[in-house]
Amino acid sequence: MLVFHLMCLPGSVKSNSMFVNKYFVIAVSLVILACVNGHAQSKEELERRRKETQEIIDNTSKLLEQTSVTRQSSMEQLNILNRRLQLRQSLTATLQSEIRYIENGIENKRLRISELENELKEARAAYARLIQIAYKHRFSHQRIMFILAANDFNQAYRRYKYLQQYAASRRNQIERISVLTNEIVSEIELLESNRQEQVLLFRRHQEETRNIARESEQHDEMVRNLRKRERELKSELENQQKIAASLQQAIEDLLREEARRAAEARVYELTPEQKILSDRFENNRGALPWPTERGVVTGFFGEHPHPVLRGIRIQNDGIIISTVENADVKAVFDGDVRQVRTIPGLNNVVLIRHGNFLSVYANLSHVFVRSGDTVRTGQLIGRVFTDADEGNKSVLHLGIWEENRKLDPMLWLSRQ
Incomplete structure (x- = not known):
């Protein structure tokens, strides 16, 4: 939010609360930005771990195909299947962590959007006040008379600078409103992208859970068959x-x-x-x-x-x-x-x-x-x-x- 100086000008008020709100918003934004950056790094690590685990799972599948030439269950097949089950459990844990990170990211996006909307509301209110001031001095001869009505040269110069600041403030507020609006749109798009990614990860997690259930049955059956050969x-x-x-x-x-x-x-x-x-x-x-x-x-x-x-x-x-x-x-x-x-x-x-x-x-x-x-x-x-x-x-x-x-x-x- 832009706060501009109106010192020594008639009817001007400098609001301390506006300064406090400004720096509070900046501080909160920095904290959230740090959290988002940490989240992104952790998310990259989780994605890398998920891909590595999936690659090893694929290797175990190929090894099981290689050892399945014999109909009789073997300890080697059981060991490979055991390892694949462990890897699938590790994969589901990684997927759960990714889902939690995305949930945190979604919450951060919601907070950021809410803050931007509040900031946009304040920017629009400040712009409305500027429009009211502009209406009072809407004619060029009124602005000239405002300067000429000064008691001395110094006051005239301050009034001249005030009108300059006012014009610049209007331009800045218009630009600020445009920036905030675009940023809100961008954050909403990222939020929707995170939601879609969360849905895909949740489906993948469900698929791996089903794989674990199916392979656990295969594992138990293999163990039962092998126990029949206990002496061997x-x-x-x-x-x-x-x-x-x-x-x-x-x-x-x-x-x-x-x-x-x-x-x-x-x-x-x-x-x-x-x-x-x-x-x-x-x-x-x-x-x-x-x-x-x-x-x-x-x-x-x-x-x-x-x-x-x-x-x-x-x-x-x-x-x-x-x-x-x-x-x-x-x-x-x-x-x-x-x-x-x-x-x-x-x-x-x-x-x-x-x-x-x-x-x-x-x-x-x-x-x-x-x-x-x-x-x-x-x-x-x-x-x-x-x-x-x-x-x-x-x-x-x-x-x-x-x-x-x-x-x-x-x-x-x-x-x-």
Whole structure:
């Protein structure tokens, strides 16, 4: 709202309340603008997260198609379906957050429109007062007489400046009314756009809710079928535990052998180059590239309840990535290949040292590196083994160790 000075002029009044209202409106507008900007940034983050989650869901669907060549339910199919259900639940949560953000945005728009309408009302009232003043001095000779009737030159000059301010104020008020009107129209259009987007997101949320209900039934049926093979599953679990123990033994053997060689050479610390490599690896925590171009994590680090067998918990020293048939496997960081060996049940295994750290790649059908090779980040080191006897199951076991301490690879890999 425009407030103009009428000091030392007959009949003029300077309203303090107008100044207060003006700066109050400006302050509120700045607060709302900050909220809207924060809302926009959060909304972009949510949209990015939703797209990423949807992409992973699409990958799980393709993996399920790949493993559905066998009619018999398998643990791999159940693991992939479990992961897809988790992703769908995450997606619905993201959609709910987006809907809430849009609701907040709609409320902000309503408040902004209300403020603009109040400001427009005040601008029109101020313009009406100017018109009343203009009517009193509607003839040019009256304006001249108003100046000439001054008591002295200074008063005449002030009256002249007053008439100039008055004319400028009329022009400014007309322009202000036009700006406010256009801004209100723009805010109403944005409000309608937000409402339409909210409707689309709500429909998408309903669709995902139905998908979760349908896939939960598939999951329960798959679990029932697998529980009929409880003895077979327990036998598989025992075999997997033996395989995991063999892998751990291989890593411990490597660490002992390296320690023995270091003791014989009387070298007890990393070389400067190894120290730099170790520091670089550690500084890339949460930013390492994924070893496969496509795939989803179906086995997480740590101890978890078995998805089928009641009362049984399983321990995973790394993560399991379900991927496409014969997927390429790449090194997650620069390093030296310390060992390539075969372990029954895990096929070929590659161990790469990165200073104090080790990355372990297991279940490879082909290996393209040898012990002693130096590899670079993203370099092809092998291909994932595809098991035709288990519905084309293609999984990579990835582990990360800091010497003899097991680490969660999910904390080291970049966001998928």
